[in-house]
Amino acid sequence: MGAALALAERGVGRTGVNPSVGCVIVSQAGHVVGRGVTQAGGRPHAEAAALARAGAAAAGSTVYVTLEPCAHVSTRGAACADLLVAARPARVVVARGDPDPRTDGQGIARLRAAGIAVTEGVRAAEAARTMAGFLARRRWGRPHVTLKLATSLDGCIALASGESRWITGAEARAHAHLERARHGAILVGRGTLTADAPALDVRLPGLADRAPARYLLSTTTPAPEGWTRLAAPADIATITQDELLVEGGAGAAAAFLAADLVDRLLLYRAPVLIGGGRPALGDIGLGTLAAAHGRWRLHDARTLGSDRLEVYERDRN
Amino acid sequence: MGAALALAERGVGRTGVNPSVGCVIVSQAGHVVGRGVTQAGGRPHAEAAALARAGAAAAGSTVYVTLEPCAHVSTRGAACADLLVAARPARVVVARGDPDPRTDGQGIARLRAAGIAVTEGVRAAEAARTMAGFLARRRWGRPHVTLKLATSLDGCIALASGESRWITGAEARAHAHLERARHGAILVGRGTLTADAPALDVRLPGLADRAPARYLLSTTTPAPEGWTRLAAPADIATITQDELLVEGGAGAAAAFLAADLVDRLLLYRAPVLIGGGRPALGDIGLGTLAAAHGRWRLHDARTLGSDRLEVYERDRN
Numbered sequence: 001m002g003a004a005l006a007l008a009e010r011g012v013g014r015t016g017v018n019p020s021v022g023c024v025i026v027s028q029a030g031h032v033v034g035r036g037v038t039q040a041g042g043r044p045h046a047e048a049a050a051l052a053r054a055g056a057a058a059a060g061s062t063v064y065v066t067l068e069p070c071a072h073v074s075t076r077g078a079a080c081a082d083l084l085v086a087a088r089p090a091r092v093v094v095a096r097g098d099p100d101p102r103t104d105g106q107g108i109a110r111l112r113a114a115g116i117a118v119t120e121g122v123r124a125a126e127a128a129r130t131m132a133g134f135l136a137r138r139r140w141g142r143p144h145v146t147l148k149l150a151t152s153l154d155g156c157i158a159l160a161s162g163e164s165r166w167i168t169g170a171e172a173r174a175h176a177h178l179e180r181a182r183h184g185a186i187l188v189g190r191g192t193l194t195a196d197a198p199a200l201d202v203r204l205p206g207l208a209d210r211a212p213a214r215y216l217l218s219t220t221t222p223a224p225e226g227w228t229r230l231a232a233p234a235d236i237a238t239i240t241q242d243e244l245l246v247e248g249g250a251g252a253a254a255a256f257l258a259a260d261l262v263d264r265l266l267l268y269r270a271p272v273l274i275g276g277g278r279p280a281l282g283d284i285g286l287g288t289l290a291a292a293h294g295r296w297r298l299h300d301a302r303t304l305g306s307d308r309l310e311v312y313e314r315d316r317n
Numbered sequence: 318m319g320a321a322l323a324l325a326e327r328g329v330g331r332t333g334v335n336p337s338v339g340c341v342i343v344s345q346a347g348h349v350v351g352r353g354v355t356q357a358g359g360r361p362h363a364e365a366a367a368l369a370r371a372g373a374a375a376a377g378s379t380v381y382v383t384l385e386p387c388a389h390v391s392t393r394g395a396a397c398a399d400l401l402v403a404a405r406p407a408r409v410v411v412a413r414g415d416p417d418p419r420t421d422g423q424g425i426a427r428l429r430a431a432g433i434a435v436t437e438g439v440r441a442a443e444a445a446r447t448m449a450g451f452l453a454r455r456r457w458g459r460p461h462v463t464l465k466l467a468t469s470l471d472g473c474i475a476l477a478s479g480e481s482r483w484i485t486g487a488e489a490r491a492h493a494h495l496e497r498a499r500h501g502a503i504l505v506g507r508g509t510l511t512a513d514a515p516a517l518d519v520r521l522p523g524l525a526d527r528a529p530a531r532y533l534l535s536t537t538t539p540a541p542e543g544w545t546r547l548a549a550p551a552d553i554a555t556i557t558q559d560e561l562l563v564e565g566g567a568g569a570a571a572a573f574l575a576a577d578l579v580d581r582l583l584l585y586r587a588p589v590l591i592g593g594g595r596p597a598l599g600d601i602g603l604g605t606l607a608a609a610h611g612r613w614r615l616h617d618a619r620t621l622g623s624d625r626l627e628v629y630e631r632d633r634n
Binding site: 149151152153154155156159160163164165166167254257258265267270271272273274275276277279280281282283284285286288289292293295296297298301308310312 | 466468469470471472473476477480481482483484571574575582584587588589590591592593594596597598599600601602603605606609610612613614615618625627629
């Protein structure tokens with residue numbers, strides 16, 4: 001399942017409205033005979049790709065897949081559950097069920113009805129992270145939102161003079177570009193657009209073709225050529241991409257936090273103190289300290305050059 | 318040496334102008350036959366205490382000590398180098414030399430002249446941390462200064478309304494009290510004194526007797542009963558304690574940073590976002606971002622309840 005999750009992670013941000021799914025097929029003898037990941041645009045599905053590779057070797061195999069195989073036939077391909085039944089694996093291990101009403105348990109039921117053993121719920125939380133956008137769309141009717149902040153130890157994003165290049169180092173900035181590649185859409189506020197005129201492209205070798213859709217949060221400023229304007233955070237429900245990265249500045253970040261529309265926080269921190277600089281966040285409408293607690297949970301922390309990255313997740317339970 | 322360092326750590330903040338030193342004596346058979354740490358007020362020294370415990374068992378032993386044994390006779394006790402020569406250990410392992418001109422290599426020379434094997438430089442950097450105040454006094458003629466900040470993820474120490482209790486949780490606050498116990502002196506600014514009227518005592522079981530000297534940073538406000546007023550950060554050269562903890566607020570912290578008089582930064586961070594709150598630091602006179610880089614190095618990071626503590630050290634090399 002670890003290998004299937006890694007495959008799924010590769011496709012995040014480029015499978016359109018489909019989740020990025022990973023599939024690995026292991027033969028009875030213990031060899032990997034097929035691997036697949038949802039292709040750009042959403043098809044073929046991971047299982048179809050992996051089964052095509054495995055061919056006859058799929059008979060008697062164990063299939064690891066990060067999402068329940070689909071049960072619905074589409075003009076773009078057969079149902080993966082049917083493809084699996086035809087391939088006759090001994091066992092299918094599924095990270096989590098598919099909430100799509102056209103599947104929602106029917107994929108697994110169809111496998112079991114054909115005599116294939118099915119194990120569910122293996123590394124489900126990790127699988128959820130690889131399809132966070134897909135799940136946010138199903139649950140809340142909007143994209144999954146990641147907020148990126150790059151600050152000093154004292155929470156500043158620039159000197160009082162406005163100087164902000166660079167607080168974090170090259171490794172942290174490269175990681176931030178990798179995060180752009182994981183997102184189908186990127187948003188900035190008016191201030192950032194005016195001050196930095198960001199291209200919001202992915203400046204990494206091999207990933208330059210990942211061009212996220214660009215959004216501007218502003219009630220009045222017209223969007224530049226090729227961009228789309230959103231008047232308020234709630235308008236993200238109208239966008240088609242499933243993963244949105246909010247890149248700044250302090251006003252846009254605060255607007256999304258005030259609307260409780262941030263699911264994941266990427267906090268890049270450099271070992272510098274600025275003092276009296278520009279704060280990372282504007283007013284988010286917090287009334288009391290008690291209301292601030294219990295919302296964020298540290299998911300990951302790592303060193304990037306001399307900087308630190310912390311990843312927090314919004315705890316909605 | 319690890320055990321000797323742990324002993325030394327226990328005495329930090331209560332040995333007056335003497336460093337807190339740890340000493341462990343291991344017999345030829347491998348048993349610990351003596352342990353000692355510099356006592357409150359500075360005497361007896363660690364070696365004297367450990368040798369008194371070991372008695373005749375010190376002969377042929379290995380002595381681990383975090384600082385070079387002193388070579389000078391005082392009215393308060395014999396020179397530790399002489400005590401060691403008399404006790405006839407086979408070997409003495411020393412973490413680092415004593416810069417006191419009355420010793421400064423003479424302690425080790427005296428041991429070697431008596432035929433005792435001496436190993437120097439074992440875990441010297443860790444030993445330096447246990448006697449940071451002593452070394453700062455020798456090098457810079459002032460105490461070692463630790464700045465404590467307790468912030469939200471966005472670097473705030475209070476809401477815009479002033480509400481600041483509590484950002485960090487009980488575990489982080491208990492740890493901060495442990496840090497108070499490691500410091501002979503504590504300083505706050507006028508704003509913190511007025512707003513919080515802090516007692517600055519050590520509220521931990523078994524450590525309530527550790528009452529740090531209290532200082533107020535202010536050009537005009539008179540110090541409360543039992544406190545001492547300092548008009549400027551540079552005036553710390555006049556205080557007698559070797560370890561100073563600067564507890565806040567944003568103005569006092571900024572004044573010490575602007576004067577480059579902070580050697581160690583304790584950064585307690587709670588997983589909350591405040592947004593538009595009161596910043597941790599006032600202006601520190603930073604002209605450019607380039608000047609902010611290369612000053613701080615992460616020494617330690619740990620989890621305290623749901624909070625994180627990071628310890629940074631000023632890189633003066």
